[in-house]
Amino acid sequence: MRVARGWERGTILVYMASATENCLHLWGLRASAGSEYRCPACEERMDLEGVARWVREAERARDESYSLVEGDRFGDIVREELQREVYRRRRVMYDLQSVPRVATARPEMILVVYDARRASYECRIFYKEPRPAGVVEQLSVEAGWRTILDLRMDPDPVVRLTSEKVEEFHVLRRKFSEEGAPAPGRRVFYANEL
Ligand SMILES: [Zn+2]
Numbered sequence: 001m002r003v004a005r006g007w008e009r010g011t012i013l014v015y016m017a018s019a020t021e022n023c024l025h026l027w028g029l030r031a032s033a034g035s036e037y038r039c040p041a042c043e044e045r046m047d048l049e050g051v052a053r054w055v056r057e058a059e060r061a062r063d064e065s066y067s068l069v070e071g072d073r074f075g076d077i078v079r080e081e082l083q084r085e086v087y088r089r090r091r092v093m094y095d096l097q098s099v100p101r102v103a104t105a106r107p108e109m110i111l112v113v114y115d116a117r118r119a120s121y122e123c124r125i126f127y128k129e130p131r132p133a134g135v136v137e138q139l140s141v142e143a144g145w146r147t148i149l150d151l152r153m154d155p156d157p158v159v160r161l162t163s164e165k166v167e168e169f170h171v172l173r174r175k176f177s178e179e180g181a182p183a184p185g186r187r188v189f190y191a192n193e194l
Contacts, residue, residue, distance in 0.1 A: 024085075025054075027149070028092050030164055037096055040167050051096060055089045062086050110162055110189040112169045119143045121166045125158060141166050165189045 023042035029051065032038035036045045046054070062082035065075070109126040123139040136158050141147055148170060151163030165187075173183035 025092065027167075029096060030152075031096070040164060041171065048093075048096065051093050055086070055093055058082070058086045058089045106191070107158060107161065107194055108191050110165050110194065111186065112166055112189070113186045114143065114169075114173065114183070116185075121169065123162050123166065125162060136162070143170065145170075161194060165194070 023039060023044060025039040025041065025044070027040050029037040029039055029046075032045060035047055037047070037051060038045050062079065062085070065079045065082050106127075107125045108128045111124040111126070113122045113124075114120075115122050118140075120143055121141045123141065125135070125137050125139065127135060136156060139159065139162050141151065141163065148163055148167050151159055151166075154160050154163070168189075169187045172187070176183035
């Protein structure tokens, strides 16, 4: 019987979030400048050692949960969820370790414009002249999490980078909307932000 499962998972995640940090980096981490990784949701940056520490925090929380009453149904659920969180964080870390950081044509500037009529983000990608051959110069991204996150898996690093910027802008626009303020319609990302 798992009636209250959704509620319990939420409660446990909130508990873990406040016990360890404010964000659980649920969207994973992205390669950022140098050897750093960045969380697209909270902007926290960390190196691989920091990611390993983050994994160990979850392992510690799980180990501590073994002091909860054995055989108690709620205790079992807590342990199960904490174990799941350990696996999730390990997966994030393994993913980072397995993706080679390739040097490639870096855009000079990315312009992201929200198209309200099509509910999409229209991206223009600019490069230093002479422009490298065969690069993506335009991208239209439907304004929904699924589409934005799918692009993260794109084999083209420029598409992945652009999707990160779309995601940043999407998060920003949502914050505005949540506060009842008109969201900005466009955003330019310059080389130092790419
Ligand atoms: Zn985060």
